[in-house]
Amino acid sequence: MQIGRVEALKLVAILAAIIVALRRGVSVGTTLLAMGPLTALLYQVPFRDLLHGYGHLLLSDRFLSLTALVVFVTVIGHLLQNLGYLDRLAASCRRLPGGSRTAVVTLPPLVGLMPMPGGSLLSAPLVNSVLADPRYTPHFKCAINYWFRHVVEFAWPVYAGLILTEAITGLPISRVALLQLPLTIIMLSIGLIVFARKVPSESRDSTEIRGPLLGIAGSIWPVVAAILLYGVVGLELSLATLAALALLVGVARPPRRILGKAFRAGLSLKLVILVLGVLSFQMALEMSGAVQSIPKAAEIYGLPDELIIFLVCFSIGLLTGMVSAYVGLGYTLLAGMLYQPVIQPGHILLAALSGYLGMMFSPAHLCLVLTNEYFGSSLGRVYRILALPFIVLGVLGFLLYLTPYSDLFL
Numbered sequence: 435m436q437i438g439r440v441e442a443l444k445l446v447a448i449l450a451a452i453i454v455a456l457r458r459g460v461s462v463g464t465t466l467l468a469m470g471p472l473t474a475l476l477y478q479v480p481f482r483d484l485l486h487g488y489g490h491l492l493l494s495d496r497f498l499s500l501t502a503l504v505v506f507v508t509v510i511g512h513l514l515q516n517l518g519y520l521d522r523l524a525a526s527c528r529r530l531p532g533g534s535r536t537a538v539v540t541l542p543p544l545v546g547l548m549p550m551p552g553g554s555l556l557s558a559p560l561v562n563s564v565l566a567d568p569r570y571t572p573h574f575k576c577a578i579n580y581w582f583r584h585v586v587e588f589a590w591p592v593y594a595g596l597i598l599t600e601a602i603t604g605l606p607i608s609r610v611a612l613l614q615l616p617l618t619i620i621m622l623s624i625g626l627i628v629f630a631r632k633v634p635s636e637s638r639d640s641t642e643i644r645g646p647l648l649g650i651a652g653s654i655w656p657v658v659a660a661i662l663l664y665g666v667v668g669l670e671l672s673l674a675t676l677a678a679l680a681l682l683v684g685v686a687r688p689p690r691r692i693l694g695k696a697f698r699a700g701l702s703l704k705l706v707i708l709v710l711g712v713l714s715f716q717m718a719l720e721m722s723g724a725v726q727s728i729p730k731a732a733e734i735y736g737l738p739d740e741l742i743i744f745l746v747c748f749s750i751g752l753l754t755g756m757v758s759a760y761v762g763l764g765y766t767l768l769a770g771m772l773y774q775p776v777i778q779p780g781h782i783l784l785a786a787l788s789g790y791l792g793m794m795f796s797p798a799h800l801c802l803v804l805t806n807e808y809f810g811s812s813l814g815r816v817y818r819i820l821a822l823p824f825i826v827l828g829v830l831g832f833l834l835y836l837t838p839y840s841d842l843f844l
Contacts, residue, residue, distance in 0.1 A: 444476045445767070452763065461704060462759045466711030470718035477722030487717050492710075500601050501709045503672035506679050507592050509700035510656055513682060516692045519653045520545060524560040526649025533636025537564045539626065542583035544650065547590060547657045557583050558808045565633065572811035577819040578629045579805055584794065585621045587757065588614040588786065591661060591671065595757040595786070602716055602765045603773035603782060605843070607664075607671060613779055613843050614786055620830050628823050656682040712762035719766050739771050740835075743781055744788040751792025755799030760789030780840035787831040791824060 451472060455465040474484045491497055514520065523544055527537040538561055545557040561579040587593050589611045596614075600607045651658075656678045663674035683693065746768055751760040765772055765785060772781050793799055797813065806813050 447476060448473055449767075456754055456759075461707070462754060462756055462762070463704060463708030463711040466715040466762060467707060469711075470714045473715070473718040473722055479718070479722050483721065484718070487721055488714060491713055491717055496601060497709065497713055499670065499672045500597065500713070501706055503592075503597060503675055504594070504705050504709055505700040506672060506675040507700075508702070508705065509696045510660075510675065510679050510682060512696035512699045513679075513686070513688060513692065514653075514656065516695065517686050517688055520560070522649060523653035524563070526646045526653065527560075528564065529646040529649070531643060534564050535630055535633040535635045538578060538633055539582055539630050540650075542579050542581075543586050543622075544654060546583050546586045547592075547654055558805045562809065570633075571815075572809040573815040573819060574629075574632070576805050576809040576811040576816050578625075578633075579809075580794075580802060580816070581621075581625050581629060581820065581823065583801065585618055585625065588617040588621070588790070591664065592657065592675070593757070595761050595790075597671075598712060598758060598761040599765065599782065599786070601713065602761065602769075603777055605773070605777055605779065605782065609779075609843055610782075613783055613840065616834055616839065617783075617787060617790075617827075617831055620834070621827055624823050624826055624830075708758060708762075712758065712766075715762070716766040716769075719769065739781065740784060743768060743771060743785050747785045747789035748792035751789040751794075752796045755793055755796035755802070757789070757793055760793060761786075764789055777844075779843035780835055783840050784832070784835045787828065787835070791828050794820075794824060 448469060452465055452469060455468070456462070460468075470488075471484070473479075474481075524537070524541060527540045527544065528534070530536040530540065541560045541564070542557040545560070558576075558579050561575055565575050565578075587595065590596070591607045591611050596607050596610045599605060599610045605613075659681060660671075660675045660678035663669045663677055664671045667674070669677065688696075747760050747764040750764045751757075754760070765782075768781075768785060772778055772785060794802075795817070797803070802813075802816075806816060
């Protein structure tokens with residue numbers, strides 16, 4: 435029992451240091467980078483072993499491919515934004531059958547196919563133009579944009595959460611996407627029932643469907659190309675994304691100014707530090723043996739695995755408002771429950787749901803803060819609109835966890 439308490443105190447010290455750093459405005463990447471040496475110190479990992487571990491990590495395919503993928507995805511997102519692809523996307527969606535109702539449901543998730551920080555701000559002007567009628571309050575417009583913008587995040591392979599999940603747990607991205615796809619379906623269904631029905635459907639000539647679909651395809655083809663090259667051709671995801679980026683540059687021929695701006699965003703030192711921080715913190719926890727501390731503590735104090743997973747991932751998501759944080763921190767801390775000694779897909783599914791709920795409720799979530807400011811809405815009223823739908827998502831997601839579905843991924 436005494437050993438369990440000591441191990442628990444070490445983990446509490448690490449979590450406390452993380453909380454203090456994040457509350458003081460230190461970035462997630464920098465925080466995680468600093469937590470590696472702190473963890474090694476607390477668990478008395480030899481300094482020479484730690485240095486050897488860092489050297490091996492920096493030269494590993496894992497670190498290099500993950501960093502390249504994050505860079506290429508960011509560059510593509512900025513190019514699509516600055517080359518007018520989003521404007522064409524909005525015009526095409528409004529021409530679909532159902533008019534405004536269809537547009538407000540499809541625009542945010544289609545923009546969501548292009549992951550970038552604060553991405554809800556990109557779809558906000560599009561939703562605002564569709565819901566221009568005064569009967570739609572700023573709070574409703576903020577909530578509906580925020581909800582539908584994030585429905586694809588559970589299962590779209592280019593999102594950081596899925597990329598980091600593979601990097602940390604070893605479960606391939608394709609299987610992570612399929613494992614979490616029901617959560618996207620559940621969230622979309624809730625959104626259609628709770629939000630979309632409040633927007634009247636408009637009749638459209640069915641013969642117009644081909645033109646709008648072609649317009650949508652022409653607006654998001656680079657992202658789709660990367661996914662097809664990865665999923666169908668079998669190209670490694672970072673190389674598939676690089677190929678899609680090269681195709682976009684070759685086809686669109688962006689001005690040097692726009693291209694330079696996109697690459698500067700992609701080659702951000704902050705992004706590289708984020709990747710290195712996540713992987714190095716995981717490495718330090720594994721070297722120290724700390725990854726088994728939480729499961730041992732849960733066993734000693736009689737806490738169910740589900741409660742521990744929920745509390746850790748939800749808390750980190752709520753504190754940071756970032757998927758990279760609850761996956762990078764939470765999954766690593768919960769290694770003994772999620773992927774060591776063997777991968778447990780059910781626990782990964784529960785961890786993704788828990789962290790996601792915390793992130794979506796977080797006042798530190800960049801999408802929520804930016805769109806709330808854009809619409810001039812009350813954050814409290816937006817929370818009241820979103821609270822019940824997210825509770826329903828959590829309940830249905832937990833019921834999914836209780837089914838044998840995740841056993842398909844063993």
